[in-house]
Structures are given as structure tokens and as C-alpha cells.
Amino acid sequence: MTVAIVGAGLAGLTAATELAALGIDVVVFEARDRVGGRTHGVEVAPGQWADAGAAYLGSRHTELTALISRLGLATTPTSTEGQSRFSLRDGDPVTTDGRFPPVSAVALGELFDLLDEVTAAIRPDAPWESANAAALDAETVTEWVERSVRHADARLFFPLFLGEMMAADPDDISVLHMGFYLASGGGLQFLNAFEGGAQESRVDGGAHQIGELLAAKLGDRLRLSETVRSIAETDASVVLTTDGGTWDAEAVVVAIPPLLADAIEFHPAPPARSGSGVAPGCAIKVQLVYPSPLWRAEGLSGWSVSADGPLLSTVDDSPPGGVGVLTGFVTGAEAKRFGALTADRQRARVLAQTRRLFPSLPDPIGYHRTDWLNDPHSRGCYAALFGPGDWVATGPTLTTPHGRVHWAGTETSTEFFGLMEGAIRSGRRAAAEIAGTR
Numbered sequence: 001m002t003v004a005i006v007g008a009g010l011a012g013l014t015a016a017t018e019l020a021a022l023g024i025d026v027v028v029f030e031a032r033d034r035v036g037g038r039t040h041g042v043e044v045a046p047g048q049w050a051d052a053g054a055a056y057l058g059s060r061h062t063e064l065t066a067l068i069s070r071l072g073l074a075t076t077p078t079s080t081e082g083q084s085r086f087s088l089r090d091g092d093p094v095t096t097d098g099r100f101p102p103v104s105a106v107a108l109g110e111l112f113d114l115l116d117e118v119t120a121a122i123r124p125d126a127p128w129e130s131a132n133a134a135a136l137d138a139e140t141v142t143e144w145v146e147r148s149v150r151h152a153d154a155r156l157f158f159p160l161f162l163g164e165m166m167a168a169d170p171d172d173i174s175v176l177h178m179g180f181y182l183a184s185g186g187g188l189q190f191l192n193a194f195e196g197g198a199q200e201s202r203v204d205g206g207a208h209q210i211g212e213l214l215a216a217k218l219g220d221r222l223r224l225s226e227t228v229r230s231i232a233e234t235d236a237s238v239v240l241t242t243d244g245g246t247w248d249a250e251a252v253v254v255a256i257p258p259l260l261a262d263a264i265e266f267h268p269a270p271p272a273r274s275g276s277g278v279a280p281g282c283a284i285k286v287q288l289v290y291p292s293p294l295w296r297a298e299g300l301s302g303w304s305v306s307a308d309g310p311l312l313s314t315v316d317d318s319p320p321g322g323v324g325v326l327t328g329f330v331t332g333a334e335a336k337r338f339g340a341l342t343a344d345r346q347r348a349r350v351l352a353q354t355r356r357l358f359p360s361l362p363d364p365i366g367y368h369r370t371d372w373l374n375d376p377h378s379r380g381c382y383a384a385l386f387g388p389g390d391w392v393a394t395g396p397t398l399t400t401p402h403g404r405v406h407w408a409g410t411e412t413s414t415e416f417f418g419l420m421e422g423a424i425r426s427g428r429r430a431a432a433e434i435a436g437t438r
């Protein structure tokens with residue numbers, strides 16, 4: 001009999017690949033007409049791609065880097081050389097050397113010390129069992145900032161930092177979730193850094209190729225545009241109902257974000273996958289395309305940070321030797337406002353901001369916008385955001401198999417939660433659970 005996998009993101013595709021390698025029959029159901037989930041490529045010029053979803057990786061992402069090289073893909077360093085542009089206060093943007101923002105170093109030092117303190121208090125393998133978990137999980141990050149962060153510059157910079165790192169509005173997440181995310185991802189220094197950190201490189205040609213290459217090996221074991229609607233367990237098997245019919249399986253791996261898992265009808269019902277405060281995340285990515293990376297000639301890196309939005313940060317994502325690509329991130333509370341505008345209004349606001357930030361650049365020759373906030377097939381971008389009470393309520397059963405149903409997806413990984421690395425590790429864990437029961 002077959003093992004059914006729900007979701008062809010990196011978690012589901014990894015689980016399927018591992019099980020197939022053990023000689024186990026698999027079938028993968030994917031709601032979209034493409035694989036890759038939260039990795040997705042946009043063609044910015046013929047044969048040149050940029051990442052509309054996940055892009056960056058670092059040396060501690062060991063499963064991801066091993067997979068990339070197994071698939072014959074290469075990585076390219078993220079380009080950060082040159083000066084940065086910051087628009088944090090009224091008046092013209094300022095240019096600085098390196099990535100350090102023009103705010104008080106004392107304020108930034110105090111903020112990072114406070115964040116390190118919260119991170120150190122978390123048990124990354126079981127955040128709900130951290131000392132003081134209930135109190136940390138009861139408070140929103142907004143409340144924590146009000147209580148703990150004194151310096152005006154730190155209060156100004158913090159929401160931008162959180163938006164860039166977690167695509168989170170501080171109102172939406174608990175202090176426990178923020179601390180867990182930092183701990184799980186390898187700590188603040190690693191998560192925040194380009195060189196030597198989590199943003200060190202990108203997949204040459206786009207991260208979407210990982211899913212496409214895994215899918216090609218699975219061939220007709222993959223069923224696209226087939227949403228799984230219900231999963232019912234009998235004594236001898238488990239029956240999945242999809243848009244295409246019903247399927248009998250020996251076991252199932254549900255490899256989708258918690259909010260989408262809760263939309264499936266289960267018999268018998270497992271404990272809820274998401275708590276009442278879990279939010280789908282707040283990320284909209286914009287790619288501005290130029291004939292070449294024109295900003296480099298002026299000594300600029302393309303990195304910018306703005307308090308006034310809509311692009312809270314920009315980064316040079318140009319394909320090596322190709323067109324110039326500035327990727328803009330609209331995240332956190334700004335993404336909620338921006339996502340509600342018409343496409344024309346969004347574009348006008350982005351172009352007006354880019355003229356202010358980079359006055360010597362011509363208007364771009366290409367514009368791409370990917371709204372993950374309003375995408376019904378993701379509901380977790382960059383990853384699901386756990387609000388007050390959610391970790392304590394759902395954490396203990398997040399990875400516990402429910403009869404023949406096993407759970408994967410980056411939100412079930414306590415290592416590198418929310419990242420491609422976490423998705424791959426979760427897929428491997430779920431496959432090992434099933435292999436171990438045979």
C-alpha cells in the first residue's frame with residue numbers, strides 16, 4: 001500500500017523522496033498547479049530568475065546545502081558590497097558605509113542584548129516547556145517593547161528589524177514565539193547577517209528549482225491541482241478525499257502550514273494544529289528589474305531600510321552577469337496596508353519610494369509583485385506567526401502522529417522553524433517515523 005503526502009512544498013517533496021528511496025510507494029497531492037509551495041520563481045528576463053518566495057541560505061542550513069549540491073544546483077553569494085541607504089526619519093534618505101543603520105549604537109546594543117536575553121530563556125526543542133513559558137506566551141511583542149525597550153531609536157528600528165527577519169507585525173506574535181524563532185534559527189547574529197549568516201547566498205537560478213528537480217524524480221507519483229479535503233482513518237487504512245476522488249493509503253504525511261491543516265476534515269479529529277491567535281504572516285515581495293545592477297556603479301549595494309514604506313527594505317538580488325534586480329520587502333503591519341491597495345496604487349507607491357531612495361536610477365524595465373499575505377495556498381509567510389497562548393496550546397502535539405497521520409512542514413520543525421532548512425528537516429523526520437513503523 002501507498003503512503004500519501006499532502007503538499008508538494010520542500011517538506012512534502014523531501015518526505016516523498018526519502019520514502020521512495022526506501023522502496024515505499026508514494027503519492028503526493030498538491031493543491032496548486034505547480035510544486036515548491038513557498039519557494040517560487042519569477043522570470044525577470046528571458047532565462048533569468050528571481051525568488052518571489054524563499055531565497056536566502058547560510059552555512060548552518062546543512063540539509064538544504066547538501067540537497068542543493070545533490071541536485072546539481074549551485075549557490076551565488078548575496079551581493080552586499082557598497083553603501084546602504086536609510087530613510088528612517090523625516091527628510092532625505094541618508095547614505096552610510098556598510099549595513100549598520102544610522103541610529104544610536106547604544107540603542108541598538110541595548111535592543112540586541114534584550115533580544116539575546118529572551119532567546120536564551122527559550123528551550124528551542126520544546127518552547128512550551130521553557131521556564132516561564134506561560135508568561136512569555138501570554139505577552140505580545142508590542143507589549144514587551146512597551147515594557148522593556150527604552151531608547152527611542154530602538155523603538156523606531158525594532159519593527160523594521162522584526163518585519164525583515166520574521167515578516168511579523170509585533171501585535172501578532174507572542175514573546176515566546178519571537179524568542180523561539182531566534183533560538184531555532186541559530187540566534188540573532190546568524191539570522192541577521194548576510195556574510196557568515198542566514199542570508200549569505202541564494203540558489204543560482206532560483207530556489208524554485210529545488211522543488212522542480214525533486215518533483216521530476218517523483219514523476220507521475222505527483223498529482224497537481226488536487227486539494228486534499230478530508231482524511232478518515234479506518235481500522236486497516238486511511239482514506240483521503242481529494243478534488244479528484246478517494247484514495248486508500250497506509251499512512252499520510254500532512255506537510256502544509258497549520259492553518260491549512262485545520263481546513264482539512266479529519267476523522268477522528270486531531271488536536272487543533274493552530275491556536276486561536278495563529279496568523280498567516282505578512283509578506284509581499286516586489287522585484288524591480290533594471291538593464292543591469294546600475295546602483296553598483298555609484299558605490300551602492302542596493303541595500304536600503306525605510307520606516308515609511310511600502311518597501312521596508314531592498315536588497316540586490318541580481319542574477320550573476322544578468323539584469324539588475326532590486327528585491328523589495330513589504331512586511332508586518334505595512335504589508336496589511338499595502339495588500340489592501342489596488343495593484344496600480346501599489347506600483348505607484350513603490351516607484352515613488354524607489355525614486356526617493358535611489359534618485360539616479362531610471363524607472364525599472366520590469367516590475368513583479370508577489371502577495372503571499374492573500375495567497376489561499378500558503379497562510380504562513382514567511383511562516384505561520386504564533387500569537388499569545390498558541391505555543392502553550394498547540395506545541396505539545398504539533399509533531400505527535402495522530403494514528404496513521406504524520407505531520408511535516410517548516411512549522412513542525414524546532415530546528416530552523418520557518419525556513420527552507422526547517423521544511424526539509426521536518427520532511428526527513430516524518431519519513432523516518434513512517435519507515436520506523438514498518
Ligand SMILES: Cc1cc2nc3c(=O)[nH]c(=O)nc-3n(C[C@H](O)[C@H](O)[C@H](O)COP(=O)(O)OP(=O)(O)OC[C@H]3O[C@@H](n4cnc5c(N)ncnc54)[C@H](O)[C@@H]3O)c2cc1C
Pocket residue numbers: 006007008009010011012029030031032035036037038039052053054055056057226227228229255256257260264283284285372377378380381382383408409410411418419420421422423
Ligand atoms: C516571501 C517569502 C520569503 C521567504 N524567505 C525565505 C528565505 O530567504 N530563506 C528561507 O530559508 N526561507 C524563506 N521563506 C520560508 C520558506 O519558503 C518556507 O519555510 C518553506 O518553503 C516551507 O516549506 P513547506 O514545505 O513547509 O511548506 P509550503 O512551501 O507552504 O508547502 C506546502 C504545500 O502544500 C500545498 N497545500 C496546502 N494545502 C493543501 C491541501 N489541502 N491539499 C494539497 N496540497 C495543499 C500548498 O499549495 C504548498 O505547495 C520565505 C517565505 C516567503 C513566503
